[in-house]
Amino acid sequence: MGDKKLQVQPEVKKLITFSRLNLQDDSRMLFMKGMDLIFCCNVLIYFDGPSKSKVINHYFTNLNFGGYFFLGTSESLLNLNDKFHLVHFPGAIAYWKPSLKSGKL
Amino acid sequence: MFLPLLDLLNLPPDKVKLDEVVKLVSYDNTIAAQCLRVASSPLFGMAKAPDNIRLAVISLGLRRVQTILLTCCMGNAFPVKDWALNANDFWKHSLGCAMVCQKFSEKLGAADSEKAYMAGLLHDIGFLVNCMVFPKEFATAVTEAAREQIPLYDAERTVMGFTHCESGRALAESWNLTDDMVQAIAHHHDPERSEAAYPLVALVHLSDLLCRMRALGYGYYERQKVDLVEDPAWAVLLKEYRSLAGVDLVRFTFELDEAVGGISGLVSTIFGGAAGKN
Numbered sequence A: 001m002g003d004k005k006l007q008v009q010p011e012v013k014k015l016i017t018f019s020r021l022n023l024q025d026d027s028r029m030l031f032m033k034g035m036d037l038i039f040c041c042n043v044l045i046y047f048d049g050p051s052k053s054k055v056i057n058h059y060f061t062n063l064n065f066g067g068y069f070f071l072g073t074s075e076s077l078l079n080l081n082d083k084f085h086l087v088h089f090p091g092a093i094a095y096w097k098p099s100l101k102s103g104k105l
Numbered sequence B: 001m002f003l004p005l006l007d008l009l010n011l012p013p014d015k016v017k018l019d020e021v022v023k024l025v026s027y028d029n030t031i032a033a034q035c036l037r038v039a040s041s042p043l044f045g046m047a048k049a050p051d052n053i054r055l056a057v058i059s060l061g062l063r064r065v066q067t068i069l070l071t072c073c074m075g076n077a078f079p080v081k082d083w084a085l086n087a088n089d090f091w092k093h094s095l096g097c098a099m100v101c102q103k104f105s106e107k108l109g110a111a112d113s114e115k116a117y118m119a120g121l122l123h124d125i126g127f128l129v130n131c132m133v134f135p136k137e138f139a140t141a142v143t144e145a146a147r148e149q150i151p152l153y154d155a156e157r158t159v160m161g162f163t164h165c166e167s168g169r170a171l172a173e174s175w176n177l178t179d180d181m182v183q184a185i186a187h188h189h190d191p192e193r194s195e196a197a198y199p200l201v202a203l204v205h206l207s208d209l210l211c212r213m214r215a216l217g218y219g220y221y222e223r224q225k226v227d228l229v230e231d232p233a234w235a236v237l238l239k240e241y242r243s244l245a246g247v248d249l250v251r252f253t254f255e256l257d258e259a260v261g262g263i264s265g266l267v268s269t270i271f272g273g274a275a276g277k278n
Helices: A049-062 B002-010 B018-026 B029-039 B053-060 B062-077 B087-108 B113-122 B125-133 B135-148 B152-160 B164-174 B179-187 B199-213 B232-240 B242-246 B249-277
Strands: A035-040 A063-071 A085-089 A092-096
Touching: A035 A049, A049 A063, A085 B199, A085 B249, B002 B018, B002 B062, B018 B029, B018 B053, B018 B062, B029 B053, B029 B062, B029 B249, B053 B062, B062 B087, B062 B113, B062 B249, B087 B113, B087 B199, B087 B242, B087 B249, B113 B179, B113 B199, B125 B135, B125 B152, B125 B164, B135 B152, B152 B164, B164 B179, B179 B199, B199 B232, B199 B249, B232 B242
Parallel strands: A035 A063
Antiparallel strands: A063 A092, A085 A092
């Protein structure tokens, strides 16, 4: 990339919304359906075991089938959730919610 | 000295004699010096290499010395000259995979992790055969793989009709390597077609994939999504080693990332000038 800078097209910018959300707020978390990608970097490290599991379960239900969930560097879901599939891409690790037709759910 | 070393490596560990190994190490001054340097690298975990070869061999353990020797010899056995592959990438991948295989098998509590190291080091040896025997065709395959962002294995298939697995197998058989080693070289891309379901084949297959997904691949972006746990090789390994279920793959991946620097250093120590030129 070097010092090349990229700028997002205005029509794409218009699609973006920012809002606050309390990850521990179950009722609001329930309404976050239809996600294709979730990035949650260096947040869960501050939670205790049960809260982590709860948030991750929300993520799993809110993700669309075939969607991906990304954690921060050196974070792991081991022993927290066994429904996500750990997948490797070149240089990246992601958690995958299998698509329905893959029959892997 | 390469062939006597291979013969020695094929022996069961309790048949190997200390004096023979010491003799082999001392055979060539350059190799001996190289071995001592490699032994003191972080990958082999000796804080300070002893200056006496016999002492070094004893404190490192016979098995380990043999793998270090093998590592050093590889550079001399295959001199770099206009390779289609980047020699530096090749050795980084081979050494990286060797390390991953070894660490992986230690995590599983397998008996002979030095053997796993050797299998990792040699698994792609067929690439060198292809570099030397079919330089033009193989160069086309390398270009094709990088352009299409596909595994080299697939590109070799399309371009040449055979792969480094077949060439590697021929070489491994002429070296009289043990059958599980031959199978690991021949079937690390298709472990399900291996004639016997050796855990070693599964181990090399998974380690190779993991290396290619991190900074220890062949220097180009391989467009691929890898689900190691769903890979049939994972089940083969799990059947043999129940402890696999408790391995934290994410943490393992980051441990691999941390070792990349050390591996690059080792490559320049062993293959130094030669690999740098390419």
